[in-house]
Amino acid sequence: MADIKTRDFSAASAVSILDPQLRKALAQVGTGFDAARRAAIDEVSQELWDEWREEARQIKIHTLDHLDYYLDLLDQNVTKAGGHVHFAKDAAQANDIMGELVRTRNIKVATKSKSMVSEELSLNPALEAQGVDVYETDLGEYIIQLAKETPFHLVAPALHKTKEQVAQLFTDKLGIPYTEDINGLAAAARIALREKFLQADLGISGANFLVAETGTLVIITNEGNGRLSTSAPRIHVGITGMEKVIPSMQDLAVFLRLLPRSATGQGITSYVSMVTGPRRADDEDGPEEFHLIIVDNGRSKMLADPDLREALYCIRCAACLNICPVYQKVGGHAYGWVYPGPIGAIVTPSLIGLKEARDLPQASSLCGACREVCPVKINLPRMLLHLRQKSAESPDSSERSAGLVPNLVAGGYTRLMRSPSLLKLSHTWGRWKQNVWAAMPFFPLTKRNGMIRKTSLPLLSRWTRSRDLPELPKNAFRDIWKKELSQDKDGR
């Protein structure tokens, strides 16, 4: 699987938040993507939009409740159309299946349209180890492949790159004269990739949807690279997660309305490619072989957990990233693996283990903006809470991962709040401490205008490093109530 750096979230996010170039790039997700999404919804009306969301959600609920049935139906119909279906339980098995295919078919060059699952599996390095040259053909993916980086965003993988950086990259790697003209850069990529499309024996694609009743793989793109990857080479392999299946073409309609609007604000993408089996006898073109690799890689564990199953409804539109104030600050790489943002904070710990990614579900203010924009109405904050609960309390020691300090603080806080008299005592003590400390020169607390400006106390210093803190007042509300507000003896 792709390199896992989720343990570095805190440090990595602290670095990225200060990066002026990332600030500029991330400003676009709000003003660009999210604004476009809102405009697209306004066009159809919020009311109709919410009807679509509910319809899509119900389809996902139904399909995942009967996933075995629909995967079986899909398998039958892909086979009937002349294709082959492979089920892979994990990344190693998926890469082995692919390895077997490239060995037996003597494949040297592969072109690939965008696939997050292939990033999850680290498919490219696995293929390169077999001597296959793999070329990403989505422009954003191509840029980060040349730069040897990982996707920064689910929909716009090279969002973090400036045009100056891309210009330099293309000069270095493609040997073209330096130009910052975006059309010129896109044209250079097109020329380089067109040659690869013609050389490729293998085309690899992901899937946005798999239609069970017809055995159809559906991808939506804006660059046409998906269509070329799936039709020009002699073999097409689709690789995707098992949650991508939907029952029927009729069901597909609502998702085709929701996904582009949520992702980029488009009513429809430039290309909607549907692949049903390999080329038929009377087809003018298309691959000779079609394979579909359906990957589990931890998904059945999510399916089995009623509190996490909902995350499998995700259609990877990235609307939750674009609205998320945390993603907008830290960007995609800080999340340390393939899936960033709010949905990544749920999917990543579920797939690679909570201990490995324990910071991700904590790194949210639980503001709930993600749930509000999700086209399939996934309750993301509730799942973040569920993962936090596992972190703190799971009987399974491989999941329990809360640190000693949070455990101690939670214990102490509970003890304090179980007793009003203890709370009263601690207020008095805290106020005394605060005044004594403030009177001491240099240490450990500075006050001004009733606000604490600076303190070296653990935890509190993490607040006062950037914010003033009100000092404890002489009387708590409960004292004032007793002295001034209570109108009779029994508290009324």
Next chain:
Amino acid sequence: MSSSQPPKADLFVTCIIDQLYPQVGVSVVKVLRRLGVEVAFLEDQTCCGQPLYNSGYTKKARTLARRVLDTFGDSEYVVVPSGSCSAMMKVFYLDLFRGDPEMLKKAELFSSKVYEFSQFLTSVLGVEDTGSTYQGTATYHPSCHLLREMEVRDEPKKLLNSVPGLEMKDLPGAETCCGFGGAFSIKFPHISEGMLADKVDNVIASGADTLVSCDMGCLMQIGGGLSRQGSGIKVRHLAQVIDQDSPSSR
């Protein structure tokens, strides 16, 4: 609301108002009394358990939630001057006791009595004009839990718009989180303060001299940021704005 008997409300004052902003609690009591509500403060109350629940400590949160359910078992209404604490008690208690039918029943009954302050004023008392005046310009920060869990969107603005002398200004990016998030602000201070910086910029850009909200958690965060910048913008709980003789400090 029945016309013969005055409504009886038990104030759940919240830890942060009790310990740090008691004058907000005083304003809440004064406003409610002025509007004819019989207000009581049950002294056995402490915390609703939200900080524990949000950090994943559901067993400990349940301990505190049980105290709340016991303490407020006989209440007619429970009025909470906070969007997030009221959401904890009205929405999340139902999750917390999902696996315990007997407690769940208690939590459901309790949930139906819990109202956030502005919600109580508008939907129970049917008040929009509280009869107060305020000299100045203000902008309103809708707190996330009030907006998205309690689904209280327009009520506070209606109350503010009816205050003579108070000119309301638009807050750019109003519905974006201020970055408080309870323990989040301490666990990831660098992210929290990044979010705060945007909020502070927007509050300043609004041109208002007062920032109003219904959650002192957010106001501790935004107020702390404004104060650190040396900004003269005041932060006020809604109750302080509609309490005629609110002291002007803090």
